[in-house]
Amino acid sequence: MKKSLGAKTLAQPTPVWVVGSYDSKGKPNMMTIAWGGICCSQPPCVAVSLRKATYTHGCLSERRAFTVNIPSAAQVKEADYVGTVSGRTIDKFAATKLTPVRSELVDAPYIQEFPVVIECRVIHIIEIGLHTQFVGEILDVKAEEEVLGEQGMADILKVKPFIFDPAQGAYYSLGERIGKAFSIGRKS
Amino acid sequence: MKKSLGAKTLAQPTPVWVVGSYDSKGKPNMMTIAWGGICCSQPPCVAVSLRKATYTHGCLSERRAFTVNIPSAAQVKEADYVGTVSGRTIDKFAATKLTPVRSELVDAPYIQEFPVVIECRVIHIIEIGLHTQFVGEILDVKAEEEVLGEQGMADILKVKPFIFDPAQGAYYSLGERIGKAFSIGRKS
Numbered sequence A, B: 001m002k003k004s005l006g007a008k009t010l011a012q013p014t015p016v017w018v019v020g021s022y023d024s025k026g027k028p029n030m031m032t033i034a035w036g037g038i039c040c041s042q043p044p045c046v047a048v049s050l051r052k053a054t055y056t057h058g059c060l061s062e063r064r065a066f067t068v069n070i071p072s073a074a075q076v077k078e079a080d081y082v083g084t085v086s087g088r089t090i091d092k093f094a095a096t097k098l099t100p101v102r103s104e105l106v107d108a109p110y111i112q113e114f115p116v117v118i119e120c121r122v123i124h125i126i127e128i129g130l131h132t133q134f135v136g137e138i139l140d141v142k143a144e145e146e147v148l149g150e151q152g153m154a155d156i157l158k159v160k161p162f163i164f165d166p167a168q169g170a171y172y173s174l175g176e177r178i179g180k181a182f183s184i185g186r187k188s
Helices: A053-062 A073-082 A091-095 B055-063 B074-084 B092-096
Strands: A002-006 A017-022 A029-034 A034-039 A043-053 A065-070 A100-102 A109-111 A116-127 A131-144 A163-165 A172-178 B003-008 B017-022 B028-033 B035-038 B043-052 B067-072 B100-102 B109-111 B116-127 B131-144 B163-165 B170-180
Touching: A017 A043, A017 A053, A017 A109, A029 A034, A029 A043, A029 A053, A029 A073, A029 A091, A029 A109, A034 B043, A034 B131, A043 A053, A043 A065, A043 A116, A043 B035, A053 A065, A065 A109, A065 A131, A073 A091, A073 B170, A091 A131, A109 A116, A116 B116, A131 B035, B017 B043, B017 B055, B017 B109, B028 B043, B028 B055, B028 B074, B028 B092, B043 B055, B043 B067, B043 B116, B055 B067, B067 B109, B067 B131, B074 B092, B074 B170, B109 B116
Parallel strands: none
Antiparallel strands: A002 B131, A017 A029, A017 A065, A034 A043, A034 B035, A043 A131, A065 A116, A100 A109, A116 A131, A131 B003, A163 A172, A172 B170, B017 B028, B017 B067, B035 B043, B043 B131, B067 B116, B100 B109, B116 B131, B163 B170
16 A cells, blocks of 8 residues: 655655866865766766755856766765855865866866766756756766776776665665666566 | 776666656556656656657657656566567556556556655656656655655665666665765764
C-alpha cells in the first residue's frame, strides 16, 4: 500500500557534485549541488540547478562556463562544507586547502584533488522557479590516472563517488556492482 | 595527474529511474532512464531526458505528464529489461508482470511494485540535441509503507535504489551512510 508523502523533491539517489566557476573578478569559487544530472548524449551535456541567491549563480550567468567536480567519499567533509557557506564572503578554496586549476577549454577552474572533473560551457539557461537550470555542454572529462580502469575509463569503484539522499539529508557511499546494463534484464 | 577522457557523458553517479506514461491509445508504457535529476525545489521539479526516437518521448509530449518510478536493487532485471525494448512493439507491463496504477493526479500510470513513485506534470520541454529534456513539476511522491522510516519519509536503506555508471555501463547498489548533510563538513 502506498502512502502519500506530498509534493517534495524526494528522488533517490541524487549526485554530490561540486560546481567550479570564476567570479567577476576572476576569483575561483565552488559550490556543492545535488540538483543535477546528465541531460543529453549528443552534444554531451550535464545540467546543474542553482538558486538565484547563490554566488555561483552569478558566476555561471556571467562566465557562461563551469566545471562539475566529482568528490570521492574520503572528501565528504570538504564537499559538505562547500555546500554550507557562500563564496560571496568566504574563499572556499583557501578554507578547504583544495586547489583550483584553470581549465584550458572553458572559463572556469576545476579541482585538482578531486578524481574526476567535467569541463562545460553553458548552452542553455532555464528559469524554473527558485532554481535556475544551467545546461552545460561537456567539452572534456578528466580523471586522475590512479582511478582509471578498463578501457581507460574512470573506474567507479576507485573514484568512490557518493550520493545525497534528500529524504534524510544524508550522504551514502557506493555499494557493489550488481549487474551489466542492457544485459542483466535481457530475456533469452 | 589528470588524463583527458574526451567529451563524453561520464558523470558518476547517475540514477536508474523508470518513466511511466500513457500512449495515444491509453496503453500504459514505461522506459528506464539515467539522464535525469531534481532540477528545482520550488516548485519541486524533476527532469528526465529522452531521445526523440523513443516511444515514451511521444507519450510525454502528448499527455504532458509522467511518473518517475524508483526501483529497488531486487528489481534490477525488470528495470534493465524496460530500458532495452520499445513500447512501440512490446507491452512492457505484460512482459515484466509489473502493474500499472492510474495516477489520480496526472495523466500517467505509476508502477505498483516499485517502492517510491513520483507523479509529475510537464511544465517545460527543452530541445537540447539528441535528447529532449522534460521538466516535470512534482505533484506528489508516494512510497510503500514498508520502506518508510524516520519522520514518515522513505528510508533509502529500505528503498535500496541503485545507480548507473555510464563509464562501465553497469549498475551498482547503495552502500553505507557516511554522514549527515550540511553538518559533517561544518567547521567548529
